[in-house]
Structure formats: C-alpha cells, structure tokens
Amino acid sequence: MIDVISKSKIIVLKPSLDYDEIVDMVESRKVKVFQTLLQKPKRSDIHIHSTKLFFEAFLLLSGKYTADFIREADHILTVDKNVKELIIDGQTYPILEKKGVLSKLGPNRKNKVSLEVQERLIIENEDDIAFDHHGKEVNLPYKTTAKLIEKYPKRILDDNKDNVKKPEITIDGAIKKLVSKLKKPAESGIKSLKENVKINEILEVYVPIYESRLIGPKKKIKLLRIDAVRKKIL
Numbered sequence: 001m002i003d004v005i006s007k008s009k010i011i012v013l014k015p016s017l018d019y020d021e022i023v024d025m026v027e028s029r030k031v032k033v034f035q036t037l038l039q040k041p042k043r044s045d046i047h048i049h050s051t052k053l054f055f056e057a058f059l060l061l062s063g064k065y066t067a068d069f070i071r072e073a074d075h076i077l078t079v080d081k082n083v084k085e086l087i088i089d090g091q092t093y094p095i096l097e098k099k100g101v102l103s104k105l106g107p108n109r110k111n112k113v114s115l116e117v118q119e120r121l122i123i124e125n126e127d128d129i130a131f132d133h134h135g136k137e138v139n140l141p142y143k144t145t146a147k148l149i150e151k152y153p154k155r156i157l158d159d160n161k162d163n164v165k166k167p168e169i170t171i172d173g174a175i176k177k178l179v180s181k182l183k184k185p186a187e188s189g190i191k192s193l194k195e196n197v198k199i200n201e202i203l204e205v206y207v208p209i210y211e212s213r214l215i216g217p218k219k220k221i222k223l224l225r226i227d228a229v230r231k232k233i234l
Helices: 018-034 100-110 142-146 155-159 171-182
Strands: 002-004 009-012 047-079 085-088 091-092 113-133 192-213 221-227
Touching: 009 155, 018 047, 018 192, 018 221, 047 171, 085 113, 085 142, 091 113, 113 171
Parallel strands: 002 192, 009 192
Antiparallel strands: 047 113, 047 192, 085 091, 192 221
16 A cells, blocks of 8 residues: 655755856866866867756655564574473474484583464665656655755746756656665565555755856867756766
8 A cells, every 4th residue: 555645845946056156167177077088178178158057856755664464484492402392382393303413412402493483573664765857766865855945936947947857757656666665575474464655755856957068179069067056066
C-alpha cells in the first residue's frame, strides 16, 4: 500500500548570486573549460557569447517504509554437555552431532541444539530521493535543500516561462523509484507480510541556473552552467 499524504508543492528558489557575480565566475573558469592536456588557450581567445537564467525543476521526495512480517529462521542454542535433547511444546530437538576435532573433545564442551523457529519483525526505513529535470537521480539531500527554501513568488515562473525547464519524470515515476529505494531486498522464508509506504512530501523545486555560452579557439562552443543558489559550477 502506498499512502501519499502530501500533495506536490511548487517552490521557486531565490538566486544567491547576482548577474555580475555570475559573470565573474564564468570569467574565472572559462579557460579551464577549453583547456586540454596538450593546450591551454589564452583568456582573450574565449568570448562569452551569452549568459541566460533558467529555472530548472528538481523533484525531491521523502517517505517512510514500514514492513510487519514473519520469517523462518534457525537458531543454535548452547546447552549443558549432559543435555541430549530439548523438548518444546511436545517437539523434540536433538543435540547437533559433533564432527571432526570437536567430536574428540566429548564431554569437555557444551552441546548445541538447532531450533527452527518463526520470528516476527517490524522494519521502518525513512529516506529521500531527488531528480533533475531530465529525471536523472542526483545527490540533492532533502533535509539540506529544505533549509535553502525561501518563499519566492511563483509568478517568477510565469514571467520567465520561456526559460523554465519542467520535470521530464512524472510524479508517479518518481514515487516508484523512491519506493524501490525504501524497500529492502526481499528475504527468504517471509510469511504474512504487511507493508506500507508513506510519501511524506513531494517538492517540485525550481532552481535558478545560469547558462553561459562560450566561444573559444576555432569557434568551438562550450556551455558553462552555474547553480545560483548553491553557488556551484555544475
């Protein structure tokens, strides 16, 4: 059972860098973008053709997986050396036969009994997952990103609709991937499995990304992308 307890929220993050700071970052990085093992171009040979602001959607989901189940298990009990068998609820469990070197030790060692039992387990697992606008899973921890979220007018998206990159992955597709991450691999011998997945939050976060189109030697074109919130070159 999958229980979605929160509707998708659309949030727009406010840039932490202004345009001049972005240009400075591009200028300081542009040579490295075109640099190879054999050649390092001059700074003057690289021209910034354009720098545009885009709002790219990242999907962040957090959830909790709960499983209540019974599984079969074998337990080895150590008993006194003079115990020959255990009797539990009328079921007889003989001691394990000693082999090899252990058999020669005889009464000097404890005896062991193997019990076939059933165990009831309750597993709880909380996790989160993030996708870029292409639907590729990225390392964008929910708790860290949530701290960056400020109220920023959603009309910004309307004002920049030509520069908005919507998610290419559906909410259902993102939920399916989160569920796969939350669930642990199935164990053998499981019986009476009751499981539940709660999707706690779904955030559609629009991150301001600056893209600079650079033209270098021989008119070669490179793209430099900067996350204006985390002040990071992508």
